[in-house]
Amino acid sequence: MKIETHSAxxxxxxxxxxxxxxxxxxxxxxxxxxxxxxxVFTQGLAKGLGITEPVSxxxxxxxxxxxxxxxxxxxxxVYRIGDIEEMEEIGYDDYFFGQGVTMIEWANLIEELLPxxxxxxxxxxxxxxxxxxxxxxxxxxxDEVLNIRRTGYQL
Numbered sequence: 001m002k003i004e005t006h007s008a009x010x011x012x013x014x015x016x017x018x019x020x021x022x023x024x025x026x027x028x029x030x031x032x033x034x035x036x037x038x039x040v041f042t043q044g045l046a047k048g049l050g051i052t053e054p055v056s057x058x059x060x061x062x063x064x065x066x067x068x069x070x071x072x073x074x075x076x077x078v079y080r081i082g083d084i085e086e087m088e089e090i091g092y093d094d095y096f097f098g099q100g101v102t103m104i105e106w107a108n109l110i111e112e113l114l115p116x117x118x119x120x121x122x123x124x125x126x127x128x129x130x131x132x133x134x135x136x137x138x139x140x141x142x143d144e145v146l147n148i149r150r151t152g153y154q155l
Contacts, residue, residue, distance in 0.1 A: 003136045011037045011123070011134055012044035018141075019048020024071055024099040027115065029107030032123035037134055038105050041123060042075060049073050049101060057105060062090055072100030079106040087113055 005011045018028070028045070030038050039057045046055040050069035057077045058064040066073040074095040081087065087110055095102055096115065107114060119140040126133055 001138045001141070003138065005132075005134045005136060006130065007132045008037065008040050011040050011136070012047070014136060015041040015044025015046075016048035017044075019045040019101070022049060022071065022101045024101070025097070027096055027102045027104065027118045028121055029114065029118050030103060030105045030121045030123070031108050033125070036123045036125055038123060041121065041136070042103050042105070045101075045103060046073055046075070062086070063092075063095065065095075072098065074098070074100050074102040076102065076104040077106060078104060078109050081109055084110060084113065 003014060005014060022045070030041065032038050039055075042057070043055045046066060046069070049066075049071055051066045051073055052068055053066060055064075055066065055075065058075055059077045059079060062076060062078065062081065064075045066075065076092075076095070078087070092113060096113075104110070104114075107118075107120075117140070119138065122137045124135045124137075126135060
């Protein structure tokens, strides 16, 4: 499914809608260039899970755990992973196969560790369509979960 957003608020709202419908054990992978809105999307997803504390990208800590929502939320940023063994040291499988919702930014860097049933989210810019335009491609999630049109996401 491809969804177009035209502001950070719309990108966050899309994440929030996913968070509201997220189930225990779901793993979301998130890819896109620097500055494309991955953290904004993730903040929306966390809000949809009922997380009230501030959510920021765990670039240097690799994983941040939030437990004050309706489900635990495990937010990974693996951009700085130098060796796949670092994920073993963190105990990634406790998170990936736990009862919370996992979001992995830069997941393409640890593809060999990802289980088969993931929900893939790719965010892309197109400056010809405006500074705040984003094309968000979601795979692994039925369209009816979001109950939206494929393009032209409406709040």
